[in-house]
Amino acid sequence: MTLQEKDSQYLWHPYTQHKTSQTPIAISRGEGALLWDENNKEYIDAIASWWVNPFGHSNKFIADAIYKQLTTLEHVLFGGFTHEPAIKVAEKLMEILPKNQQKIFFSDNGSTAVEVAIKVALQYFFNKNEKRTIIIAFENAFHGDTFAAMAASGISFYTQAFQGMFIDVVRIPVPVKGQEEASFNALKNVIQKHNCAGFIFEPLVQGAAGMVMYEPEALEKLIEICKENNVLTIADEVMTGFGKTGKTFAMDYVNADPDMICLSKALTGGTIPMAITTFTQEVFDAFYDDDINKALFHGHTFTANPTGCAAALASIDLLQTEEMQDNIIRINKNHLAFQKKIENHPKVITARTLGVIFAVEIKSDSEESYYGSMRTKLYNFFIEKGVVLRPVGNIVYILPPYIMTNEQLQKVYKTIEEAIEMV
Numbered sequence: 001m002t003l004q005e006k007d008s009q010y011l012w013h014p015y016t017q018h019k020t021s022q023t024p025i026a027i028s029r030g031e032g033a034l035l036w037d038e039n040n041k042e043y044i045d046a047i048a049s050w051w052v053n054p055f056g057h058s059n060k061f062i063a064d065a066i067y068k069q070l071t072t073l074e075h076v077l078f079g080g081f082t083h084e085p086a087i088k089v090a091e092k093l094m095e096i097l098p099k100n101q102q103k104i105f106f107s108d109n110g111s112t113a114v115e116v117a118i119k120v121a122l123q124y125f126f127n128k129n130e131k132r133t134i135i136i137a138f139e140n141a142f143h144g145d146t147f148a149a150m151a152a153s154g155i156s157f158y159t160q161a162f163q164g165m166f167i168d169v170v171r172i173p174v175p176v177k178g179q180e181e182a183s184f185n186a187l188k189n190v191i192q193k194h195n196c197a198g199f200i201f202e203p204l205v206q207g208a209a210g211m212v213m214y215e216p217e218a219l220e221k222l223i224e225i226c227k228e229n230n231v232l233t234i235a236d237e238v239m240t241g242f243g244k245t246g247k248t249f250a251m252d253y254v255n256a257d258p259d260m261i262c263l264s265k266a267l268t269g270g271t272i273p274m275a276i277t278t279f280t281q282e283v284f285d286a287f288y289d290d291d292i293n294k295a296l297f298h299g300h301t302f303t304a305n306p307t308g309c310a311a312a313l314a315s316i317d318l319l320q321t322e323e324m325q326d327n328i329i330r331i332n333k334n335h336l337a338f339q340k341k342i343e344n345h346p347k348v349i350t351a352r353t354l355g356v357i358f359a360v361e362i363k364s365d366s367e368e369s370y371y372g373s374m375r376t377k378l379y380n381f382f383i384e385k386g387v388v389l390r391p392v393g394n395i396v397y398i399l400p401p402y403i404m405t406n407e408q409l410q411k412v413y414k415t416i417e418e419a420i421e422m423v
Helices: 003-010 060-070 084-096 110-127 147-152 156-162 180-193 216-228 281-285 306-319 322-342 373-384 406-422
Strands: 027-031 034-037 042-045 101-107 134-138 168-172 196-201 232-236 260-263 275-280 348-354 357-362 395-398
Touching: 042 406, 060 306, 084 101, 084 275, 084 306, 101 110, 101 281, 110 134, 110 147, 110 196, 110 232, 110 260, 110 275, 134 147, 134 180, 147 156, 168 180, 180 196, 180 216, 196 216, 216 232, 275 281, 306 322, 322 348, 322 357, 322 406, 357 406, 373 406, 395 406
Parallel strands: 134 168, 134 196, 196 232, 232 260
Antiparallel strands: 027 034, 034 042, 101 275, 260 275, 348 357, 357 395
């Protein structure tokens, strides 16, 4: 049996309707920005395998760090114990995070990083004997698949089976160009009418919504409104963190600091699942008490896994090299040139770029759903051409590994141009 045949026999894949979807492609190896399937067909990984792999597949620098850690301490429980790799990760993050971030909490993935943040926002006020039960989020947000993260997400088909089972979330419009005042006013009205504990947002770029972008100044104003009303702010940097927007964090563009930050995906360079939620000292202090019931009773078996910490340290070291920073600038310049080339194409509604993120919205004769016919047609076309891209409805985005060559980028661009002509 082939790997594909065995897969069909045993496995259940994420975001997949197995009755109608094609059989998953069996990947046998990867190197740099390339993947090869079991038949040795080559693919360019133009989305860094769901945004996690900025330094390329089979990266030797990260692999060596993992191996070295495995020969010393592979794992130890983090309840009542600690270890040097976790402390080093904390020290490293304190150097590069907004200066108000003082405490870090480890978990397993982006959803759990968000889950921790939302639980902390709600318990923060509970510990102060103040009842606040509402979380504010953007329309069309995506924050993950665990229950609180799912509740904060605004993409309905992900959540419709669970309506009536969620924490209370009120949504406001995204402050895209021309809609800033509507977003500001909506936030003020929500805070006035409800007992709001926190506001969670994807800073500057809404990933799963189709790389929807808005300006730092708009986010500054929203954070300012929250601070004036003692509403905690949560920056979900799971997608945007570690260089994607051109700076280390999207919040580096913003002249306002959040109370919490959620990190995952590129944290370990695409090697080992790990996530971190960071907090201000003020937030932590609300849990620091003689009363044990005020503690944060949340944890994961593999919390602060030493091997994952070693991968994270190596990943951050790579990000900070001059070579990698130059790569981010190089990819951004290529994206901007491609944007200029196609943005006036008659079949293009809009094209946009921030850092290594590029997105193009293609005209359609009908309203396109998230997993609609155009999306399927585009996805299959890209796979046939040997390019891994996962369109969101009629929006095609690129979020490549930083080590992708100009030649590989040009092939991705050419394939997108061909797809635009095809639809």
